[in-house]
Amino acid sequence: MCGIVGYIGKRKAYPVLIKGLHRLEYRGYDSAGVALINGQGQLNVYKAKGKVAELEAFAADKDTDGTIGIAHTRWATHGEPNTVNAHPHYSESERLAIIHNGIIENYAVLKAGLQAEGYTFKSDTDTEVLVQLIEYTQVNRQVELKTAVQLALQQVIGAYAIAVLDKEHPDTLIAARKGSPLVIGVGQNEYFLASDATPIVEYTDQVIYVEDEEIVVLNLSSAGNQHSGVEITTINNVQKTPEIKRLELSLSQLEKGGYTHFMLKEIFEQPRTLADSMRGRVNLRQDNIALSGFIDNKDRFLSAKRIIITACGTSWHAGLIAMYAIEEFAQIPVEVEYSSEFRYRKPVINRDDVVIAISQSGETADTLAAIQLAKQHGAFIFSVCNVVGASIPRLSDSGCYTHVGPEIGVASTKAFTAQVAALTMLALCIGREKGTITQELYLRVVRELGQVPGKMERVLGQNKRIADFAKTFTYAQNFIYLGRGYNYPVALEGALKLKEISYIHAEGYPAAEMKHGPIALVSQEMPVVVIAPKCGTYEKVVSNIQEIKARKGKVIAIVTEGDQLVSRLADYTIEVPQTEECLSPLLTVVPLQLLAYHIAVVKGCDVDQPRNLAKSVTVE
Numbered sequence: 001m002c003g004i005v006g007y008i009g010k011r012k013a014y015p016v017l018i019k020g021l022h023r024l025e026y027r028g029y030d031s032a033g034v035a036l037i038n039g040q041g042q043l044n045v046y047k048a049k050g051k052v053a054e055l056e057a058f059a060a061d062k063d064t065d066g067t068i069g070i071a072h073t074r075w076a077t078h079g080e081p082n083t084v085n086a087h088p089h090y091s092e093s094e095r096l097a098i099i100h101n102g103i104i105e106n107y108a109v110l111k112a113g114l115q116a117e118g119y120t121f122k123s124d125t126d127t128e129v130l131v132q133l134i135e136y137t138q139v140n141r142q143v144e145l146k147t148a149v150q151l152a153l154q155q156v157i158g159a160y161a162i163a164v165l166d167k168e169h170p171d172t173l174i175a176a177r178k179g180s181p182l183v184i185g186v187g188q189n190e191y192f193l194a195s196d197a198t199p200i201v202e203y204t205d206q207v208i209y210v211e212d213e214e215i216v217v218l219n220l221s222s223a224g225n226q227h228s229g230v231e232i233t234t235i236n237n238v239q240k241t242p243e244i245k246r247l248e249l250s251l252s253q254l255e256k257g258g259y260t261h262f263m264l265k266e267i268f269e270q271p272r273t274l275a276d277s278m279r280g281r282v283n284l285r286q287d288n289i290a291l292s293g294f295i296d297n298k299d300r301f302l303s304a305k306r307i308i309i310t311a312c313g314t315s316w317h318a319g320l321i322a323m324y325a326i327e328e329f330a331q332i333p334v335e336v337e338y339s340s341e342f343r344y345r346k347p348v349i350n351r352d353d354v355v356i357a358i359s360q361s362g363e364t365a366d367t368l369a370a371i372q373l374a375k376q377h378g379a380f381i382f383s384v385c386n387v388v389g390a391s392i393p394r395l396s397d398s399g400c401y402t403h404v405g406p407e408i409g410v411a412s413t414k415a416f417t418a419q420v421a422a423l424t425m426l427a428l429c430i431g432r433e434k435g436t437i438t439q440e441l442y443l444r445v446v447r448e449l450g451q452v453p454g455k456m457e458r459v460l461g462q463n464k465r466i467a468d469f470a471k472t473f474t475y476a477q478n479f480i481y482l483g484r485g486y487n488y489p490v491a492l493e494g495a496l497k498l499k500e501i502s503y504i505h506a507e508g509y510p511a512a513e514m515k516h517g518p519i520a521l522v523s524q525e526m527p528v529v530v531i532a533p534k535c536g537t538y539e540k541v542v543s544n545i546q547e548i549k550a551r552k553g554k555v556i557a558i559v560t561e562g563d564q565l566v567s568r569l570a571d572y573t574i575e576v577p578q579t580e581e582c583l584s585p586l587l588t589v590v591p592l593q594l595l596a597y598h599i600a601v602v603k604g605c606d607v608d609q610p611r612n613l614a615k616s617v618t619v620e
């Protein structure tokens, strides 16, 4: 997700835009840019790779005059993070400039059509295609800018929040949205637009929330009387009455989307971010999965004698889940390695090995070193990463981005569920290509993948209940988390979440391991979290719960909706919807994320920036 800001009014636009970009940097920060129309009618565009501060340094000695402008901070989806791909994008004649937050699914088709008309492109982005389409429409249909935007957006499939400048109309700023957020700020003879209200709140509390498929024309020349400077129509030219609301939230609350912490916001973003990680990859109409990183390198996966997964922390837990899925569906032996161990233990690595590196940040030093070692031995490197253009994907032969947007909370949540989805999709692709998964199971899992975001919403609906009973556990000094099969790694992940944000010691174990020592720990003072969905070895897990209850242990169970058996045994239960066993981690992890979060909040811990931790461990 990217951040967009626009301004038209009486002030110098540049400072308003730059401060607005800083407010939106939590949405993405791999490159940034600004477009301004100065007093001489020149349209100046300045762009820089990196954070907003890089843009400020670049523009320091440039002409930043003008009382109208647009600005953008990018989280790359199409095209590497660099200056050329940064927004704003000029149209070919350099008469127009555009900024965009979203994904245009059919940009390749639109681009080919424009190239056939002689248009050329400087960047790899879908956004440049849109501004060229708008100019092509404006010129060839001889229409004004608003109509050109309307006609162009009627051809677009995808999500967008855009703002467009036309240097021949410096008194007009045009914006539109579908699927990506867009807020208009209404001041005294000045207007603001942004992805959310954080760049606006210090200037006005009068806002208009733009709805899907609406186009907004902000025009100073007619701004004299009551807000006539704001005209809203649909992309089908239906006139809408602007509805002005009063902004209630503080700036700090706004950056977190109204949530108390980024971590809670990111936990609640998961249904959308999971859907984003599957967009364009899981095709429910054709019951098919298409992962370009696999398609382009099928032979390496089909000839692999072994797959080595290397990662750290939460990403390592995602790798453990991937081991179950790849061995079940693709029948390729998998080893899951802590990167820090793998890089130093002189491992045997063969040329026909496939090494999968998993990393949210793409900068974890141990994982980077691990794939450098693997590369030296000739292995094929496939990375699952969330940051386009980060060091790990750049060093990899291929990969798959998770596209969940910036994950600000140090404790990884939305990146983890997207990693699990991406790795499950990879396992399904390999298995289907090898013929080692039945068509029936493949179709069942593909169709269920499409249902998981909705099922996640139902789990999130229990947040208040989890918050209520979390309070009873803040006394605990120790927790044990238990799971079996696909949910053993979830037990590890739940324990890590609790440890890293509440500072309570917690351990994850395969549930059957209890008998081999840990059951000696069971007491009324040590809560035991058991992940017991109705799949796989459910009956065995029930026995493990009975063993714990027999020793007066206190059990918090994650169960399948409607479970009567475990619900009678456990002291607390949290229900998750039924799903395929291989997809159950996507649902069973959510209550554990919420449990850790609420315990940490009651304990007064710094949830988003826990002590001693960093979001990306770029040192050994």
Ligand code: AGP
Residues within 6 Å of the ligand: 312, 313, 314, 315, 358, 359, 360, 361, 362, 363, 364, 367, 410, 411, 412, 413, 500, 614, 615, 616, 617
């Ligand atoms: C997860 O909640 C932790 N913040 C940490 O274990 C993290 O997963 C680990 O440092 C790996 O980071 P990466 O995914 O960016 O490589």
